Amino acid sequence: MAFERTAAIVLRQYYLLRGSPARVLPLFAWVTIDMVLWGFMSRYLNTFTASRFNFIPALLGAVLLWDFFIRVMQGVTTAFFEDVWSRNFLNFFASPLRVTEYLAGLVISSIGTSIIGLVVMLILSTIIFGLSLFSYGIVLVPFLLVLFLFGIALGIVATSLVLRLGPAAEWFIWPIPALISPFVGVFYPLTTLPAWMQSVARVLPPSYVFENLRAMVSNGKPSAFSLAAALLLAAADILIACWIFVRTYRRAVRTGLIARYSAETLT
Amino acid sequence: MPPPVLSVRELSKNYGSLVAVDGISFEVARQEIVGLLGPNGAGKTTTINMILGVLEPSGGSIRIEEVDLAKRRSQALERTNFAAVYAPLPGNLTVEQNLRLFGLLYRVKKLGERIEQLIHEFGLDALRHAKCGVLSSGEQTRVCLAKAMLNRPRLLLLDEPTASLDPATAQEIRVMIRQFAAAGPTGVLWTSHNMYEVEEVCDRVLFLSHGKILLEGNPKTLPGEHGRETLEDLFIAVAREPLALARA
Numbered sequence: 001m002a003f004e005r006t007a008a009i010v011l012r013q014y015y016l017l018r019g020s021p022a023r024v025l026p027l028f029a030w031v032t033i034d035m036v037l038w039g040f041m042s043r044y045l046n047t048f049t050a051s052r053f054n055f056i057p058a059l060l061g062a063v064l065l066w067d068f069f070i071r072v073m074q075g076v077t078t079a080f081f082e083d084v085w086s087r088n089f090l091n092f093f094a095s096p097l098r099v100t101e102y103l104a105g106l107v108i109s110s111i112g113t114s115i116i117g118l119v120v121m122l123i124l125s126t127i128i129f130g131l132s133l134f135s136y137g138i139v140l141v142p143f144l145l146v147l148f149l150f151g152i153a154l155g156i157v158a159t160s161l162v163l164r165l166g167p168a169a170e171w172f173i174w175p176i177p178a179l180i181s182p183f184v185g186v187f188y189p190l191t192t193l194p195a196w197m198q199s200v201a202r203v204l205p206p207s208y209v210f211e212n213l214r215a216m217v218s219n220g221k222p223s224a225f226s227l228a229a230a231l232l233l234a235a236a237d238i239l240i241a242c243w244i245f246v247r248t249y250r251r252a253v254r255t256g257l258i259a260r261y262s263a264e265t266l267t
Numbered sequence: 268m269p270p271p272v273l274s275v276r277e278l279s280k281n282y283g284s285l286v287a288v289d290g291i292s293f294e295v296a297r298q299e300i301v302g303l304l305g306p307n308g309a310g311k312t313t314t315i316n317m318i319l320g321v322l323e324p325s326g327g328s329i330r331i332e333e334v335d336l337a338k339r340r341s342q343a344l345e346r347t348n349f350a351a352v353y354a355p356l357p358g359n360l361t362v363e364q365n366l367r368l369f370g371l372l373y374r375v376k377k378l379g380e381r382i383e384q385l386i387h388e389f390g391l392d393a394l395r396h397a398k399c400g401v402l403s404s405g406e407q408t409r410v411c412l413a414k415a416m417l418n419r420p421r422l423l424l425l426d427e428p429t430a431s432l433d434p435a436t437a438q439e440i441r442v443m444i445r446q447f448a449a450a451g452p453t454g455v456l457w458t459s460h461n462m463y464e465v466e467e468v469c470d471r472v473l474f475l476s477h478g479k480i481l482l483e484g485n486p487k488t489l490p491g492e493h494g495r496e497t498l499e500d501l502f503i504a505v506a507r508e509p510l511a512l513a514r515a
């Protein structure tokens with residue numbers, strides 16, 4: 001791996017963000033709306049319940065973590081879409097750039113953009129609604145790490161899908177988090193789900209995060225074992241995602257799709 | 268004798284039963300400009316795409332300065348660069364940003380100095396902060412050529428590099444590329460449909476038809492060797508009567 005080539009991919013994203021308010025605004029606009037909406041919703045629900053249960057960490061905390069996951073995933077896909085939109089594949093892949101360097105550049109770009117969203121969410125939720133996620137201490141780290149790894153993995157799979165099916169497949173990508181959210185139990189315990197949905201949930205790392213978040217809010221004890229399992233699952237997902245991307249890229253080189261990407265398919 | 272900058276052996280590409288490139292072999296030496304000519308669909312761009320590593324050959328080998336492209340893709344492409352009318356640089360980045368980005372991809376030493384040098388050589392001083400998407404097609408071509416020179420490539424692939432330039436600018440670019448090839452260890456593979464340009468620039472031409480090399484030789488003497496007055500007449504004959512020429 002050459003550091004300069006990965007840096008080039010990151011630098012491209014920086015140049016684009018620096019010169020374009022239309023790209024900067026979405027980094028925090030949607031998460032701000034979500035924080036405000038779910039913050040007030042949680043406050044309202046608190047007025048109906050016994051004083052023991054607090055919806056702010058259970059609901060607003062869950063939304064914050066879920067939005068972080070979405071930002072990570074979209075950080076990867078959006079960086080990739082920049083090459084789709086500017087029809088830049090030929091220039092990049094006819095250069096010495098390796099697939100691993102390209103993917104590393106997408107991931108680092110995503111770290112930067114998702115951190116902006118996370119900081120905005122933490123500031124808003126803490127100042128306006130008194131959500132103090134930091135009070136949970138070090139246990140937050142595996143929560144964020146699992147969501148980060150799974151967001152990266154899903155982002156890479158999504159880019160593979162667009163690389164395989166062509167630019168028009170972009171619309172498949174945006175609803176992916178919404179499709180997953182019912183299975184991972186962002187807002188409700190997994191026991192609420194039918195058995196088949198619980199089976200799906202067991203292979204999705206975020207479901208362990210939200211189960212543990214609820215456990216922490218109600219009795220203060222997350223399960224180290226299930227968080228470790230989630231981390232392992234997410235790490236495995238990253239490896240699988242990279243394998244899928246490399247296979248898709250090699251197929252695109254074999255068929256000539258990289259050179260004629262705007263044609264979408266060569267068959 | 269130094270090894271060729273490009274060595275292509277028995278290169279082929281099939282799409283199912285369609286044979287796009289049919290076992291071609293050729294070399295490009297240092298300081299040599301080779302014209303890859305042929306009618307539309309002859310296999311020129313397919314050949315260039317395979318040399319650029321964005322299309323996997325069905326058979327054969329490509330070596331760039333003795334480096335096997337199939338086995339050491341990244342090292343081989345570090346010695347290569349290209350400009351093509353169908354591959355403009357990202358229009359949402361400025362000229363300078365694009366040169367910096369691609370300079371990093373090609374790991375150019377003293378990148379800042381090299382960018383300044385190329386901006387000056389290609390007359391891009393006034394455009395350095397302009398986004399490439401707002402440039403005229405001629406200006407975009409100059410930026411693409413500047414990018415193609417960034418890493419001082421040993422093998423330079425130019426696919427119709429002057430297609431969108433006015434005659435005066437095209438002439439300047441041709442002179443510049445000739446000087447670039449003559450001054451260093453670079454070899455150039457050039458495609459063009461402008462036979463006047465090919466005759467002026469190329470040391471040798473390869474005529475491709477239906478994926479095969481039909482004719483090869485000096486562009487100044489080749490037409491006479493095949494009973495044609497000009498290179499353009501020969502091109503038309505290749506496009507219309509390839510079999511007759513192959514038999515001759």
